[in-house]
Amino acid sequence: MNKRYFSLIAVAGLLLTLTQCDKNPPENPFKAPYPETSLDAQAGQWKTYMDITLFLGSVPAPAATNSAEYANELDLVRAAMSGATAEERDLAIWWGSNGVLRWHEIAREMACNYNVLPDYNADGTYPNPDPSNPSSYPRLPVATPPVTARMMGLLAVAQYDALVACWEIKFQHNRLAPYKNAPDIEALIPTNDLPSYPSEDAVIAAASREILQYIFPGEVSNIAAKAEEHKQSRLWAGANVPSDLSAGDSLGRAIAKNVIENWAKKDKMNQSNNQAGLPAQRDEAVTKGFVTQWNSLEIPARPALLPAFGFVKTWNCDFATLETIRPPAPPPPGSPAFQTAMDELLKISKNRTREQQRITTYWSDGVGTPTPPGHWNRRASDLIYDNQWNEIRAARAMALTCTAMMDAGVACWEAKYYYMYPRPTEMDRNLTTGTGIPNFPAYASGHSTFSAAAAEVLSYLFPSNEPSLRAWAQEAADSRVYGGIHYRYDSEEGLKHGANIGQYAVFRGLTDGSY
Amino acid sequence: MRHFYTLFMFALANMAFAQSPSDGLMMPKGQLCVLGQYTNSTWDHYWEGTRKRDNLNLGNVSTHSALLMANYGITRKLNVLVGLPYIWTSSDVSYITGQKNFQDLSLFVKYQVLEVPVGNGQFKVQATGGLSRPVSNYTPDLMPFSIGLHTQTASLLAIVHYISQPGLYVTAQAGHTWKGNTTLDHFGYLFDSKFIASDIMPVPNMLDYSARLGYIKPRVQAEVWYDSFTGLSGDDIRYNEAPQASNKMRASQVGIFGKYFILKRLGILASFSQVLSGRNVGQSQTWTVGATYFFNVNE
Numbered sequence: 001m002n003k004r005y006f007s008l009i010a011v012a013g014l015l016l017t018l019t020q021c022d023k024n025p026p027e028n029p030f031k032a033p034y035p036e037t038s039l040d041a042q043a044g045q046w047k048t049y050m051d052i053t054l055f056l057g058s059v060p061a062p063a064a065t066n067s068a069e070y071a072n073e074l075d076l077v078r079a080a081m082s083g084a085t086a087e088e089r090d091l092a093i094w095w096g097s098n099g100v101l102r103w104h105e106i107a108r109e110m111a112c113n114y115n116v117l118p119d120y121n122a123d124g125t126y127p128n129p130d131p132s133n134p135s136s137y138p139r140l141p142v143a144t145p146p147v148t149a150r151m152m153g154l155l156a157v158a159q160y161d162a163l164v165a166c167w168e169i170k171f172q173h174n175r176l177a178p179y180k181n182a183p184d185i186e187a188l189i190p191t192n193d194l195p196s197y198p199s200e201d202a203v204i205a206a207a208s209r210e211i212l213q214y215i216f217p218g219e220v221s222n223i224a225a226k227a228e229e230h231k232q233s234r235l236w237a238g239a240n241v242p243s244d245l246s247a248g249d250s251l252g253r254a255i256a257k258n259v260i261e262n263w264a265k266k267d268k269m270n271q272s273n274n275q276a277g278l279p280a281q282r283d284e285a286v287t288k289g290f291v292t293q294w295n296s297l298e299i300p301a302r303p304a305l306l307p308a309f310g311f312v313k314t315w316n317c318d319f320a321t322l323e324t325i326r327p328p329a330p331p332p333p334g335s336p337a338f339q340t341a342m343d344e345l346l347k348i349s350k351n352r353t354r355e356q357q358r359i360t361t362y363w364s365d366g367v368g369t370p371t372p373p374g375h376w377n378r379r380a381s382d383l384i385y386d387n388q389w390n391e392i393r394a395a396r397a398m399a400l401t402c403t404a405m406m407d408a409g410v411a412c413w414e415a416k417y418y419y420m421y422p423r424p425t426e427m428d429r430n431l432t433t434g435t436g437i438p439n440f441p442a443y444a445s446g447h448s449t450f451s452a453a454a455a456e457v458l459s460y461l462f463p464s465n466e467p468s469l470r471a472w473a474q475e476a477a478d479s480r481v482y483g484g485i486h487y488r489y490d491s492e493e494g495l496k497h498g499a500n501i502g503q504y505a506v507f508r509g510l511t512d513g514s515y
Numbered sequence: 516m517r518h519f520y521t522l523f524m525f526a527l528a529n530m531a532f533a534q535s536p537s538d539g540l541m542m543p544k545g546q547l548c549v550l551g552q553y554t555n556s557t558w559d560h561y562w563e564g565t566r567k568r569d570n571l572n573l574g575n576v577s578t579h580s581a582l583l584m585a586n587y588g589i590t591r592k593l594n595v596l597v598g599l600p601y602i603w604t605s606s607d608v609s610y611i612t613g614q615k616n617f618q619d620l621s622l623f624v625k626y627q628v629l630e631v632p633v634g635n636g637q638f639k640v641q642a643t644g645g646l647s648r649p650v651s652n653y654t655p656d657l658m659p660f661s662i663g664l665h666t667q668t669a670s671l672l673a674i675v676h677y678i679s680q681p682g683l684y685v686t687a688q689a690g691h692t693w694k695g696n697t698t699l700d701h702f703g704y705l706f707d708s709k710f711i712a713s714d715i716m717p718v719p720n721m722l723d724y725s726a727r728l729g730y731i732k733p734r735v736q737a738e739v740w741y742d743s744f745t746g747l748s749g750d751d752i753r754y755n756e757a758p759q760a761s762n763k764m765r766a767s768q769v770g771i772f773g774k775y776f777i778l779k780r781l782g783i784l785a786s787f788s789q790v791l792s793g794r795n796v797g798q799s800q801t802w803t804v805g806a807t808y809f810f811n812v813n814e
Contacts, residue, residue: 119755365701431610
């Protein structure tokens with residue numbers, strides 16, 4: 001009797017101890033900082049997106065390394081380093097593995113968290129985010145693919161332009177890092193001979209802070225804290241003195257504010273959700289012969305996503321150019337070509353294989369994810385990291401890729417609302433899908449356009465990766481057909497369209513002076 | 516939204532089937548019982564975290580299951596049970612293709628630790644250990660239409676049971692299930708508000724308990740029950756988003772069950788239950804019908 005009670009208690013005890021186990025998701029992989037041996041002394045001459053001339057004279061000359069002022073700053077660095085906690089030293093290493101990429105990582109996570117569609121009201125309408133209350137649901141902004149593509153373009157351009165200015169000024173003054181001027185300072189991250197005034201990290205932090213605070217008004221204090229942490233991390237690392245950081249911060253801030261005031265606030269994004277203009281767009285499509293039109297499949301019907309995003313300002317080519325590369329008219333619903341495409345989707349839908357479902361989900365990048373632009377942003381980041389590019393090369397790569405994707409989004413949305421093409425499930429109710437149906441017209445596929453544009457630019461930047469980049473873009477395009485939410489020609493034309501748009505960014509890359 | 520496997524354990528626990536992993540009954544030595552059972556579990560309201568809501572784009576979401584289960588008495592004190600369901604999901608409104616496949620194979624060993632006469636009845640204590648694993652490559656990544664979370668599990672239950680001579684009984688049970696990680700089809704997901712750069716998603720371990728009150732005679736059994744499970748970790752479904760395998764799920768339900776032997780060896784059974792409260796689950800209404808047949812293996 002006692003033995004049995006004992007074994008019962010033992011079982012209960014075992015149960016209790018084991019229930020205390022914590023179940024956390026896997027840690028994000030550790031990314032070690034890498035040495036940045038190429039200094040790119042000429043990068044200050046690279047072509048920028050905005051005019052930065054005004055800002056080149058805005059940074060005061062630094063104190064000489066043999067000055068008392070500088071000696072004092074070195075002491076501040078020594079104090080920061082010796083006072084740094086273990087967590088702060090970890091942060092110094094975290095921020096040390098390419099500040100450009102780290103801010104894109106932060107931006108992707110933020111986009112992920114904000115990529116959520118408003119839930120319907122009791123009366124069947126949908127609420128819009130309230131700018132005066134950006135943190136209450138639905139939060140501002142709704143980070144859909146167009147919104148995320150625009151955010152990433154602005155972020156990458158601000159970082160790049162600011163870093164070009166930074167590089168120009170660095171090599172004017174040639175004041176090296178504290179670890180070069182004081183033999184007792186042992187940096188926590190790889191060292192080099194890059195002049196450290198102004199600090200490229202402070203420039204990146206400030207530029208990123210300005211752009212992200214503009215896009216995510218509900219995250220202003222979180223973003224500010226991250227930027228401070230980034231700058232501080234350079235002291236803990238022994239890589240900058242305080243004046244490097246303050247000069248970099250004011251330079252990055254000024255250039256990013258310029259991007260916001262003279263580009264973002266004038267790019268017509270604030271008119272992109274012009275629901276009142278949609279009836280006229282529909283009438284226009286009817287006069288062109290596109291009479292069978294897309295309608296929302298959501299219950300209750302949800303307003304079309306950003307019907308005027310197609311008129312937002314693009315980076316690498318103008319609207320007149322975009323009109324010339326718009327995909328050709330799709331097959332009219334009911335035509336033989338339409339039916340062939342429909343039959344393919346019905347066949348897949350009846351017997352979607354496990355692999356087709358996996359590919360559909362892998363590339364769906366819907367709500368709660370960083371969207372297709374975010375997916376390719378991560379691919380670009382990984383390639384830059386694997387190739388150990390320095391901050392300015394990283395910023396150039398991200399700017400070329402992200403501006404191409406922004407332009408792709410604009411061009412794609414312009415075509416979508418030009419043709420107003422209905423989704424497959426609107427045309428045949430026997431069709432079921434492997435993923436959610438986006439709330440905007442079908443032709444052409446956004447996934448295909450974004451992916452092909454990114455693959456075009458990344459293939460130029462990383463030629464040895466071209467085969468896999470092209471294969472990924474193809475798979476992303478196929479995924480929409482496997483999912484039953486796009487006709488085959490939506491994806492085929494989207495891939496061509498995206499590649500054309502990507503070429504404009506490639507041309508910029510070939511002619512921006514970076515050789 | 517439901518973790519179907521857990522609700523399956525529920526259904527198993529509250530058996531529409533005598534001599535189950537979590538009831539107080541044991542199979543006699545040398546007897547084999549085979550059960551075939553259909554289950555339909557449907558919800559139109561669910562808890563998004565703690566916010567109860569419906570979703571007109573999902574409508575009524577149903578999970579159907581056809582289960583085959585066998586229970587063999589190695590001895591009067593040691594039973595072994597094995598079961599495999601075929602599960603399919605559907606919605607009356609959604610465009611998403613319902614999923615269907617064989618789900619997870621379960622194996623249980625139930626041991627009667629103690630049996631003592633008390634008053635005019637018997638007081639019994641039992642322990643059940645269980646293992647399960649998926650038998651097909653179904654996707655866990657299309658919730659709420661996925662047929663399961665595609666993890667391996669191990670469980671341990673303790674049961675106390677009192678049956679009086681006239682046939683009234685009361686049973687209490689508590690159990691713990693350990694769950695492995697699951698592998699998603701997509702790469703990268705939010706857990707709370709942090710972006711996890713992986714396709715491996717942790718699935719919370721579960722604690723469950725139940726209480727039953729019933730009446731059993733050779734030919735008939737009737738029972739009312741209450742049970743509850745809770746995830747021991749995990750995040751909430753985010754505002755207007757889909758559930759995911761890492762969610763902390765919780766549900767409490769009540770149900771009734773009846774079994775009647777139409778022949779000496781052939782019984783028919785049915786049950787009905789309703790989820791009363793929950794977190795990150797659907798407010799399901801579940802009914803089952805089944806038949807059970809007893810063989811004397813040593814005849």
